Amino acid sequence: MVQKKGDWKKEFEEAEKLHNKAIKGDKEAAKKAYTILKQIKQVSLNDSKVEALYGSSSALVARDQMDLIEKTNLAKRGLKSLDKAVATEPKNIDFRILRGNVAFRLPEMYFKRTKTAIEDFEFLIKEYESKKTNLNSEQYYEFLLNLGTSYNTLGKSNEAEKVWNKLVKMNPSFKPIIENVKRNGGE
Incomplete structure (x- = not known):
């Protein structure tokens, strides 16, 4: 669990591993990566790599979401974060x-x-x-x-x-x- 600013590197490594599993179709890994990255995003002070992985994870959770409104919101949130990351480091x-x-x-x-x-x-x-x-x-x-x-x-x-x-x-x-x-x- 991310405790404070700057104390998120280990959790980020775990989220990266889960994200890679999620890309291959693991729905549970997608949810876990998204949850971890959502917490890290709050304390990471606009780290571009966190922003990009959070955006992708949000889209992966959207992929597996049944509720259409939530699916759309997650996808839009993911795109917004990915756009922000690319704008920062094109x-x-x-x-x-x-x-x-x-x-x-x-x-x-x-x-x-x-x-x-x-x-x-x-x-x-x-x-x-x-x-x-x-x-x-x-x-x-x-x-x-x-x-x-x-x-x-x-x-x-x-x-x-x-x-x-x-x-x-x-x-x-x-x-x-x-x-x-x-x-x-x-x-």
């Missing part, structure tokens, strides 16, 4: 990955955040291509796939095709995945 790759993936997975019809996903995926792709980062090729392929899907969601089929053609040229195993995305409309 070149932080981890923050961009978190925000890009959250924005990508939210329904465009309700949240209108596909443009944010595009911005983040384009940033991440440029970072990978500049070879200045520790991003790996699997992440790069996923960013390309998601960027194309995001363009497709917004009805920008020419941009989507360009990105997907680039991806298939580098890794032909993505062709059936892309065909499936095209059949299902992108969202």
